[in-house]
Amino acid sequence: MQLSPPLPIVANHAEAALDIVFGRMIIDPASQPRQVTVGKDRVVQDLRRAYAQAQIPAHLLRPKSEVFIGDKLRSAVDIAVANGEVAQLAQGWSFRVTGMDRLLTQVKAWGFALERLRRGDEARMVDAQGRSSEVSRDVNLQVVIATPETAQQETAYEEAEQVFRALGAEVHPVEDVGAVSARAVDLVRELL
Numbered sequence: 001m002q003l004s005p006p007l008p009i010v011a012n013h014a015e016a017a018l019d020i021v022f023g024r025m026i027i028d029p030a031s032q033p034r035q036v037t038v039g040k041d042r043v044v045q046d047l048r049r050a051y052a053q054a055q056i057p058a059h060l061l062r063p064k065s066e067v068f069i070g071d072k073l074r075s076a077v078d079i080a081v082a083n084g085e086v087a088q089l090a091q092g093w094s095f096r097v098t099g100m101d102r103l104l105t106q107v108k109a110w111g112f113a114l115e116r117l118r119r120g121d122e123a124r125m126v127d128a129q130g131r132s133s134e135v136s137r138d139v140n141l142q143v144v145i146a147t148p149e150t151a152q153q154e155t156a157y158e159e160a161e162q163v164f165r166a167l168g169a170e171v172h173p174v175e176d177v178g179a180v181s182a183r184a185v186d187l188v189r190e191l192l
Contacts, residue, residue, distance in 0.1 A: 012041045036096070038146035038174070043092035044078050046177050047144050054181035056081065056188060062127035067113065067135055070121040075113035077125065082133040086125050087187035089114075089139055090180055091169075093160065094146035100156035111163035114141065118167055140187055141169040142180040 011019075019037060044063075051061055062080040067089070069075070081088040093107060117123045123135040143164050148154045164171050172179050 012039070037098065038094050038096040040092055040094045040097075040146075043094050043144055043146050043174050046174050047079060047090055047092055047180065050177040050181040051079070051081075051184065053178070054185050056181060056184055059083075060188060060191065062125065062131070062133070065125050065127040067117065067123055067125045069113055069116045069123045073113050073116055073121075075110050080125050080127065080133070081184050081187060081191075082125060082127070082131075083191045084133050085191065086133045086135045086139050087191050088142060088180075088184050089125075089135070090142040090144065090184075092144045092174075095148040095153045095157045095160070096146040097153075100152055104156055104159055107160045107163055111167060114167050140183060141167055142183065143169045143171045144174055144177050144180060145171060147173045 048061075048063065060081050060083050062082050063078065065077045065080045065082075066074050067077050067080075077089050078092050079090045080086050081090075091110065093103070095103070097103065117135060117139070118137055120137050123137075125133045125135050127133075145157070148157045161171070170179075170183070
């Protein structure tokens with residue numbers, strides 16, 4: 001039964017909208033306090049902010065890019081630092097969410113594609129504006145995570161960590177996102 005007038009909800013995705021609705025509309029005095037979720041969007045926003053604070057030139061940042069590997073394989077990448085050649089790929093993941101199975105499937109699919117890159121399959125990155133850059137097999141790969149808090153989240157992270165390790169990715173908690181942009185500063189010097 002709805003006792004209030006309907007209102008529009010603005011969120012980046014359906015899960016975030018449901019979190020808003022649940023927090024404001026559902027009253028359950030017997031429930032435990034809800035665990036605070038941190039979505040992937042927040043992790044990527046913090047990553048963008050770190051690049052801006054490190055003064056990485058905007059024309060080198062390629063958000064929402066896709067890496068094409070071999071003939072038919074592709075994978076989304078949150079942010080690439082590139083100028084005809086990709087210097088760094090950065091991906092954000094949140095392990096402070098519900099739905100660990102879906103998250104692990106996404107991590108493994110991303111990892112499968114990037115493993116092919118690491119093995120030497122030819123790759124190129126295409127950004128949202130259609131600009132293309134070559135991607136070498138030894139490209140700097142950074143992962144920023146919202147760290148797990150529950151046992152279920154920790155178990156999922158341990159599984160994902162195997163993927164990150166196999167790819168040679170450097171993993172940073174979102175609180176240490178500045179390490180990613182600091183590494184990018186060094187890499188940008190080589191690009192210019």
